Amino acid sequence: MEKYQFSKQLQDASIHLRDKCAVAKEEMAKLDMSISVLENNICALRKELFEPYEPIICYVDSVDIDEEGKVSKHSTTLSSSAFLETGSSCRKARELPPVGEFIHKPIQVLQIVYAMKTSLLKPWVKGTIVKIKENTEMPYEVRFENAADKPSRTFPLKYLAYAKPSPVQFAVGARIIAQYVGEKYEMLEPLAYYAGIIAEEAKSLTQERYLVFFDQGYAQYCKHEQIMMVFHSSRDVWHDIYSKSRAFVSTYLKGYPERAMVKLQRGQTIKTELNGYWFRGRVDAVDGSLAKIYFPSEKRFEWIYRGSTRFRHLYDLLAKEEARKKQGTTRPTRPTHNMVLVHQKKNAPYVEYTGEQVDDSSKPLSPPLLAPQLPSASKENPIRAVARKSTSKVFKSPSVVSTHRRTREPDVDNYGRLNRQLNPFYQQIYFEPHQCDTYCVKEYLYVDGENKNVNPFSIPMRWGWARELAKQRHGERSVIVFYRAPCGRRMRNLGEVHRFLRITGSELGIDLFCFDSFVQCFKEFKPDIIYCQIKDISYGKENVRVSCVNSVDHQNPLSVDYCTERIPRKGVKMNLDPNFLICCDCTDDCQDKEKCQCWQLTINATARGRGGKINPNAGYEYRRLTQNLVTGVYECNSRCLCRKTCLNRVAQRPLHLRLQLFRTVKCGWGIRCLDDIPNGQFICVYVGELLTDQDANDDGTQFGDEYLADLNFIELIENQKDGYESECFQSDQQSSESQSSTSDDDWDESSDASGSKNYPSAKRGGKRGRLSKMSKLLSRTPVKPIDVDDDGQEDGQKNFTRTLYGPMEKCFVIDARNIGNIGRYFNHSCEPNIFVQNIFIDTQDLRFPWVGFFAQEFIRAGTELTWDYGYQIDSVPGKKLFCYCGAKNCRRRLL
Numbered sequence: 092m093e094k095y096q097f098s099k100q101l102q103d104a105s106i107h108l109r110d111k112c113a114v115a116k117e118e119m120a121k122l123d124m125s126i127s128v129l130e131n132n133i134c135a136l137r138k139e140l141f142e143p144y145e146p147i148i149c150y151v152d153s154v155d156i157d158e159e160g161k162v163s164k165h166s167t168t169l170s171s172s173a174f175l176e177t178g179s180s181c182r183k184a185r186e187l188p189p190v191g192e193f194i195h196k197p198i199q200v201l202q203i204v205y206a207m208k209t210s211l212l213k214p215w216v217k218g219t220i221v222k223i224k225e226n227t228e229m230p231y232e233v234r235f236e237n238a239a240d241k242p243s244r245t246f247p248l249k250y251l252a253y254a255k256p257s258p259v260q261f262a263v264g265a266r267i268i269a270q271y272v273g274e275k276y277e278m279l280e281p282l283a284y285y286a287g288i289i290a291e292e293a294k295s296l297t298q299e300r301y302l303v304f305f306d307q308g309y310a311q312y313c314k315h316e317q318i319m320m321v322f323h324s325s326r327d328v329w330h331d332i333y334s335k336s337r338a339f340v341s342t343y344l345k346g347y348p349e350r351a352m353v354k355l356q357r358g359q360t361i362k363t364e365l366n367g368y369w370f371r372g373r374v375d376a377v378d379g380s381l382a383k384i385y386f387p388s389e390k391r392f393e394w395i396y397r398g399s400t401r402f403r404h405l406y407d408l409l410a411k412e413e414a415r416k417k418q419g420t421t422r423p424t425r426p427t428h429n430m431v432l433v434h435q436k437k438n439a440p441y442v443e444y445t446g447e448q449v450d451d452s453s454k455p456l457s458p459p460l461l462a463p464q465l466p467s468a469s470k471e472n473p474i475r476a477v478a479r480k481s482t483s484k485v486f487k488s489p490s491v492v493s494t495h496r497r498t499r500e501p502d503v504d505n506y507g508r509l510n511r512q513l514n515p516f517y518q519q520i521y522f523e524p525h526q527c528d529t530y531c532v533k534e535y536l537y538v539d540g541e542n543k544n545v546n547p548f549s550i551p552m553r554w555g556w557a558r559e560l561a562k563q564r565h566g567e568r569s570v571i572v573f574y575r576a577p578c579g580r581r582m583r584n585l586g587e588v589h590r591f592l593r594i595t596g597s598e599l600g601i602d603l604f605c606f607d608s609f610v611q612c613f614k615e616f617k618p619d620i621i622y623c624q625i626k627d628i629s630y631g632k633e634n635v636r637v638s639c640v641n642s643v644d645h646q647n648p649l650s651v652d653y654c655t656e657r658i659p660r661k662g663v664k665m666n667l668d669p670n671f672l673i674c675c676d677c678t679d680d681c682q683d684k685e686k687c688q689c690w691q692l693t694i695n696a697t698a699r700g701r702g703g704k705i706n707p708n709a710g711y712e713y714r715r716l717t718q719n720l721v722t723g724v725y726e727c728n729s730r731c732l733c734r735k736t737c738l739n740r741v742a743q744r745p746l747h748l749r750l751q752l753f754r755t756v757k758c759g760w761g762i763r764c765l766d767d768i769p770n771g772q773f774i775c776v777y778v779g780e781l782l783t784d785q786d787a788n789d790d791g792t793q794f795g796d797e798y799l800a801d802l803n804f805i806e807l808i809e810n811q812k813d814g815y816e817s818e819c820f821q822s823d824q825q826s827s828e829s830q831s832s833t834s835d836d837d838w839d840e841s842s843d844a845s846g847s848k849n850y851p852s853a854k855r856g857g858k859r860g861r862l863s864k865m866s867k868l869l870s871r872t873p874v875k876p877i878d879v880d881d882d883g884q885e886d887g888q889k890n891f892t893r894t895l896y897g898p899m900e901k902c903f904v905i906d907a908r909n910i911g912n913i914g915r916y917f918n919h920s921c922e923p924n925i926f927v928q929n930i931f932i933d934t935q936d937l938r939f940p941w942v943g944f945f946a947q948e949f950i951r952a953g954t955e956l957t958w959d960y961g962y963q964i965d966s967v968p969g970k971k972l973f974c975y976c977g978a979k980n981c982r983r984r985l986l
Contacts, residue, residue: 198231308336312381518557521579778911779907795908929941
């Protein structure tokens, strides 16, 4: 080391490298500067290039387009030149002042201000400060314009407002006065200033306008220059509001930005309160948080805040919440997590919880009315200790599948790819005229249970069948499906296929055939990225493997004792003796519903539903269920003489669809299908431990309530009966007589000192109509509500069915937290693609139905399977659960 001077060489090398690094840093700095200059030049060129093409926001008159395509001026639009800046002219979006804190400057003598001349409900008038007194409650003396001959008056700061717009943007909750612009109403004059608060900040989605709640109960979008700041407001600004609106404003500001609002679209119909009565109104326009409602019977338009309880949907929701609060100390139970969801009508209004301003197109022309007081509850819906799934809510499946979900989609999603292949088992089959019998399938003797872990719809093709696609004649684009049997006979529908299977004695199930052209039998979803993988989370307990993959991180799902049957815990007694079951002796696969006794149970049970009518077509249709059956499905059981291929044996069959457990980004673990699933196809059942109501409360409070599910089939039927008459209407003559009557003790209209009727009575409960024999659909008017008992139920609407099982009987609960099957992993969605059905198999006891999942639309391979939990918002005190389903109509909150 000393001989070769190693230390000196190291020192020289270090100095050399240090110099090299310094030179490199200088060169890099020069390069960074050059790149920055180039980027600035490119940005300038891009701006210069696109500046002539900058979009301009245009506001034009509304038009109507009829079925023939003719365009005409919108007939329901109210014109107000003072409010709208419309027409053929185009303008750019208005600019707002900067965001900042508003600084209150002291009042000076001779300063021009606005002052409350008479009351909070009257216009504020411009005046001049003529004198400032000291040590008094009302130190500011104001002389109003056009009143020079009258003496001046004194005011405190909270009744004075600036006469110039604010130099900064207004914040939500600011006490202001705003210029009312619109049609003349009972309490408001156009272009006058009235007291109110800022309810929403100005945003581009609302054309840079603020939402203002006036003290009178009206609401309106205002521009910045139409609003003036009040000199002083209380710390809790709602104390300065007019008493009738105080409760509503207090609740609104305490919960902001989270708000419950009714999601509306133009053309929808919704029950709306008007002068103390429920009317069926039509949505004529939507502007942000406001909706213009047209009342045909009154020939009247009115703008209403979408968070107002004047809408029946929100009225019922908040009334139930109020009932839960009242009953929280006496009846502590759990909220309903709805297992049987029967979907609402397509594009029907619904309540959403939102913290952001929505973007809608129509522009308001006159202000809405608010309903600031929360009415009393209409039905029993008690406070609960934990959240759990339930069967107490139902939806009606859409009659027509949404077109945007039926279109072909790309073969790639976030985590995988769809692999398609042609039928490798296809062979040309030539048909020769003959009578089909068992000889037709002699070479293809299928045994039930073969060909596991493959696409179930490919099984017929593996046993001599062929699936052919063809276009219809006359140039139609629709594609139709044919099946060709091993003997060459072509079949056009499931009825012909089932007839062939019966004649030949084949054990192929009818649910293995699908005539939906969107279903591809040899398409499979495969994830591209796999960090963790489990081949079968059921470990052989299911008929097919249920794989598990993680494409997000390296976590594995928590260990669960997988089971495929319900396991009663101590205190739960199920009678599974088959001798107590009604059975059938059908030999035709229960195809004749009139002869099958099991099917008759399903059909006759429909009389217990809404309307009391029997549906002779109730039940499965070739082992598929496209619409939820509220009154339940009774399947054939172990005592029946029918074969395994029976059309009424669905949920009791083992799993045959290929499902995969996968990790989502925001919603934990979820389930997706690896193959295409047609509408109405059975997915799986939901199983776990059966608990008593008390045990479910204790376990849910201690260990969590994410996997609890109420078996409240009885309450489901009772709730279908309750409120059925609420959809009925009287004739015009009878309704007018009932409305003009003043002797009805069940009705109370509230009116303030000024004679306003904008605020319905707080005593009003759930309203039920009375069916009139002479009522006609073409002329509908609402009826008055009836009173509600203290417990939240209407007179005569009590649930006695469950008490027949015992005075202390309550619904049982499924707990899939530690023991369960694949059904425990299904996530929630506000736009679900599967629904839940109550089914009776091994017992016909109404307390213990099986819960099965069915596809409610065509589901593409690789799509996550989701259903609507139907949690009751705020049903668990102190607990909030937000929704991340990402659906277009997401309600934002689950609990």
